[in-house]
């Protein structure tokens with residue numbers, strides 16, 4: 259019998275999503291860096307990206323790229339969080355490329371590459387207003403690019419890139435992409451040669467691509483979310499683009515087991531304080547309703563908004579660390595203890611579930 263909770267990964271559906279997304283990007287002259295971090299860096303997912311035409315494997319976590327490399331993936335590894343100085347020896351050994359946004363880190367990376375007898379490829383990030391990583395000032399970006407090109411012999415300046423829609427919620431509009439392209443031109447002018455990589459962002463930067471508004475210079479996107487959640491998450495991050503309807507939202511499915519079924523009041527009885535998370539919760543009295551209690555909780559998936567029950571008529575009404583309460587009053591099927599309820603998953607839930615030691619992953 260399957261151990262529960264179970265997280266089911268359907269590789270056929272995942273590869274179908276990857277082929278579709280890589281196809282869209284390639285048609286627009288864009289190569290895909292396949293981002294694996296949301297799956298906790300499953301090596302099998304990196305292999306799928308490789309089989310489906312990605313040109314890099316990318317993660318913000320070095321140990322995930324180590325695992326992908328050790329499992330036999332041949333693609334260049336791209337570190338997409340600015341490396342910690344403390345991890346540079348491993349980073350330079352494992353990764354062929356890294357995103358960089360800080361002069362002192364760049365300098366230390368150069369020294370480490372020279373020590374290792376390697377030339378490490380860097381993509382300098384520019385911050386176009388989302389206010390996370392990146393050189394904020396265009397002149398500083400150009401100066402550091404020129405310095406990297408002329409002085410840092412352990413590094414190869416592969417290109418520049420940006421990240422949007424993470425901290426500042428800034429959308430990857432045509433204007434932002436054109437700004438990135440113009441920065442690339444300024445760098446190319448300063449160093450006197452073309453850059454190989456202009457990295458326009460993450461899944462959300464597919465929007466200007468769909469609208470055929472992407473400047474021709476942008477030739478890399480770092481894609482995670484789209485291939486794992488399809489239309490489910492991208493109804494949020496890409497504002498309901500219908501293009502995503504071509505993708506499956508059932509790549510990952512969570513199976514949780516019912517441990518109690520009962521009709522109970524919907525309004526708690528007694529003097530109300532705070533709930534399991536220490537918050538003052540609000541309850542609506544809807545009379546007595548049938549509910550199922552599931553043996554899974556927020557410790558496993560994070561937020562109840564990120565799990566979507568597939569059982570018609572059911573609704574997640576609450577959860578604590580280890581329990582989830584499902585309203586099943588309007589369901590046609592009769593649940594009992596031992597039955598399984600299946601959920602589609604948004605981005606954050608996949609991230610939590612793949613790293614929960616209580617959840618067993620099954621791959622098909």
Ligand SMILES: *Cc1c(COP(=O)(O)O)cnc(C)c1O
Pocket residue numbers: 293295318338339421459460461462480481482483484
């Ligand atoms: C996580 C991440 C991505 C991928 O984002 P998705 O929304 O999952 O496509 C791309 N670039 C950077 C720098 C990231 O940290």
